[in-house]
Amino acid sequence: MKRPLAASTLALGIALAAPAMAFDITSMSEAERDTFRQEVRSYLLENPEIIIEAVNTLEARQAEQAAMDDRTMVEVNAEALFNDGFSWEGGNPEGDVTLVEFLDYRCGYCRKAHEEVKELVSSDGNIRYIVKELPILGEESVTSSRFAIATKQIAGDEAYAAVYDTLMNFKGEVTETALRRIADTLDLEADPIIAQMQADEVSEVIEETRALAQRLQINGTPTFVMQDEMLRGYVPIDGMRQVVETLRENG
Template sequence: MKNVLSLLALTVAIAALALTLFAPAPNAVGTRDDAAIKALSLEAIIENPDIIAEAIAILRERQAAEQEQFLAASLESDPNAPVLGNTGGDITVVEFFDYNCTYCKAAMPIVQELLESDDDVRLVYREWPILGEGSIFAARAALASRAQGRYEEMHWALMALPRADEASVMSVARELNLDIGKLLADMNDPAIDAHINLSHQLAERLEFSGTPSFVVGDTRIPGLVPLRQLELIIDDERNNDG
């Protein structure tokens, strides 16, 4: 039934697009007989079935363009995502990560060195907790710490933990002298759910299967990447933009 409904919806969309694309123009006085237009359009489709193929191709092109626009805007300009480094930098690096990911922990000094050596890098973090409840709790706590202006400190401290779970995360929060009551309350902010949900959607669209994963301009990097390789990719993207 689901497949039938999907096919029906697609057929309706294609028909509507075909009518829009291939309908006759308005008459000289600017009026149109909609029934006549539909009849002529259907007749044209019957006589030239290739119209359907053209409509499908156009529809797919539009969907692909909309998807790319969505990806670019969400990846680089989401106001609900933490940004480190130079907020006005000329190149944006997006990292998807999990606080309990061994390879993400190995990427931490690489990212830190990149930020220290390149003053024009804008680093956008996508909290993508995929390794259990401890990861989810850590991600929510880190995002909640933004309300106290402490995300960067919280992020590095959580990434340095051998294992992130509720006890270890709250211990870090106390060591950083965060307002614990506020932190716990802010962890229930719907904006945090929105961030995590969008991270899952973006990762799926980008076809990432694990953490860490990076995006630099049009380049997608699944997995841990050495600093020098990351720098070369950044240089290439800068040159392409120039």
């Protein structure tokens, strides 16, 4: 005569204690399977911490896999990330750590991160900083990016840096009148910059950056790439400093 309880208890012990061993519930009778399910349910109700432990283990494995996937994507797209030939670069061009930021001027978290990123780059002194224009929050975002990119192409890096900083702190509606006012405030000639905004060269920068973001599975701003690490979303300055320190320790 079969003893379903004993069989299911043994199966439960094998399933929980030795998951690497082969275990086929389909080889059990229907009565044994029912009893097994009841035993599992009772065990988990009596030991709910096992569920939490299992979830934590799964999340850790998923995070590790995601980090590996991000590093692979960064490696494959390294040239476009770090040497595209058109993105603005600040900080120390010979820095031992390169920080890339994908940003949108209308993004609240990009604005929150802005001063902290400036402080990080300035206080560290050995970080190369690259800005990627990724306007994803509507027409005003696109207009802002076109103005910044056009400024770089017409007036150079120093003018871009001033416009970039101004747009990050600008709170009004982004209109041509507002952009002309910004240009005047920064002693820039507005007409050639405004004329350049719709040029193919400006569109190509935005399109290439969007394509890069798609390859990196970036769907929000800010997103940071620091060496081979990808940081998705706003990261406080202390967290950024910790990443820099870790990269240097492992470098």
